[in-house]
Amino acid sequence: MSFDFEECLRLNLLRKIPPSRERAFQSIEKAKEWAVEAEASLRAKAFNSSLHASYMVMFHAGRALLFFEGYREKSHACIARFLERKYVSTGKLDQKWVDILDHNRELRHHGQYDLSYISTEDEVRNSLDAAGDFLSAMESLLKSL
Numbered sequence: 001m002s003f004d005f006e007e008c009l010r011l012n013l014l015r016k017i018p019p020s021r022e023r024a025f026q027s028i029e030k031a032k033e034w035a036v037e038a039e040a041s042l043r044a045k046a047f048n049s050s051l052h053a054s055y056m057v058m059f060h061a062g063r064a065l066l067f068f069e070g071y072r073e074k075s076h077a078c079i080a081r082f083l084e085r086k087y088v089s090t091g092k093l094d095q096k097w098v099d100i101l102d103h104n105r106e107l108r109h110h111g112q113y114d115l116s117y118i119s120t121e122d123e124v125r126n127s128l129d130a131a132g133d134f135l136s137a138m139e140s141l142l143k144s145l
Contacts, residue, residue: 005085008078019070024142027067031060031135038128047119048111050128055108057131058101061138068142076105087141097137100130 008014038053062079066072069086073079080098087093104127110117 003075003077003081005078005081008075008081013073013075013078014066014082015072015074017067017070017072020067024064024068027060027064028135028139028142031057031064031138034060035128035131035135038131042121042124042128045121047121047124050124051111051119052108054124054127054131055104058104058134061135062101064138064142068145077102080105092144093137093141097134100134104130 003011003013005014034053034056038050038057041047041050041053059076059079062083063073065087066079066082069082071082073082080101083093083098083101084095088095088098107119107123107127111119
């Protein structure tokens with residue numbers, strides 16, 4: 001199901017919490033931990049695990065900005081809608097990062113729930129590279145705020 005930012009708020013899929021710079025940077029650190037796991041899984045040829053871990057890098061990196069601004073997600077898709085509203089629309093973030101997050105969220109979803117889905121090594125390498133780039137972009141944005 002696809003949501004827009006207002007729906008995320010109205011359906012309580014994004015909830016206001018006290019802003020926390022500390023939790024934001026903890027989420028960045030969690031993303032870095034997942035990056036190590038994604039790389040190790042790829043080296044071990046555990047492609048499904050690497051794909052999932054790469055997405056978790058992006059999830060936690062994006063989530064860091066929610067914590068910083070005082071939000072908590074109850075839907076992974078709403079992280080992307082938040083980034084669009086708060087940062088893409090203001091020119092602080094390029095839309096490509098939201099597109100990368102959405103694409104990798106969908107890959108993770110297929111890998112986790114689609115019984116016929118098989119991840120390829122190239123797809124997993126691309127996802128891992130994208131995760132590292134996404135993490136760098138979110139960390140840079142967070143440090144600039």
